[in-house]
Amino acid sequence: MTNTTTSPALRVPPAAPAQAAAFFIARLTFQADVSDVHASLQSGDPGFALVDSRAAAAWEQGHVPGALHLPTADIPARAASMLDPAVPVIIYCWGPGCDGATRAALALAQLGYQVKEMIGGIEYWIREGFPTETATGTEQHAPDPLTAPIGSLTCAC
Numbered sequence: 051m052t053n054t055t056t057s058p059a060l061r062v063p064p065a066a067p068a069q070a071a072a073f074f075i076a077r078l079t080f081q082a083d084v085s086d087v088h089a090s091l092q093s094g095d096p097g098f099a100l101v102d103s104r105a106a107a108a109w110e111q112g113h114v115p116g117a118l119h120l121p122t123a124d125i126p127a128r129a130a131s132m133l134d135p136a137v138p139v140i141i142y143c144w145g146p147g148c149d150g151a152t153r154a155a156l157a158l159a160q161l162g163y164q165v166k167e168m169i170g171g172i173e174y175w176i177r178e179g180f181p182t183e184t185a186t187g188t189e190q191h192a193p194d195p196l197t198a199p200i201g202s203l204t205c206a207c
Contacts, residue, residue, distance in 0.1 A: 067111060103141050112176070141165060145170060178198040179198055
């Protein structure tokens with residue numbers, strides 16, 4: 051048995067299994083990763099609307115194919131005309147260093163939508179080698195080996 055009092059990683063001990071399970075279920079309830087979003091979109095029937103909450107200039111720079119563009123500031127005025135309240139929404143912004151998708155998800159939840167945040171945002175979408183759309187067409191870059199498996203569509207995790 052390890053000494054948890056001397057381990058920097060265990061200065062605060064792990065939660066009890068039931069508490070840990072509740073926490074991780076909650077995270078999965080509120081978030082989806084880019085690989086799962088991509089696989090769902092590829093299925094042809096994802097079961098959700100994908101929304102990009104960034105401003106127009108960012109959208110034009112590149113966005114997930116099939117995403118709807120609904121900037122955070124426009125959610126109160128435009129969500130009802132763009133989104134079916136019966137269809138869950140997955141929303142994204144720039145990436146893990148940006149809480150724009152969190153603010154947008156909050157705005158949608160306050161309007162009564164079921165919503166999840168795509169963790170990693172467009173940054174990790176691109177870093178995992180998934181395509182983006184621009185005014186000039188579709189772009190796709192090689193996966194970043196620090197964030198995605200090379201030669202595989204999924205990490206199988």
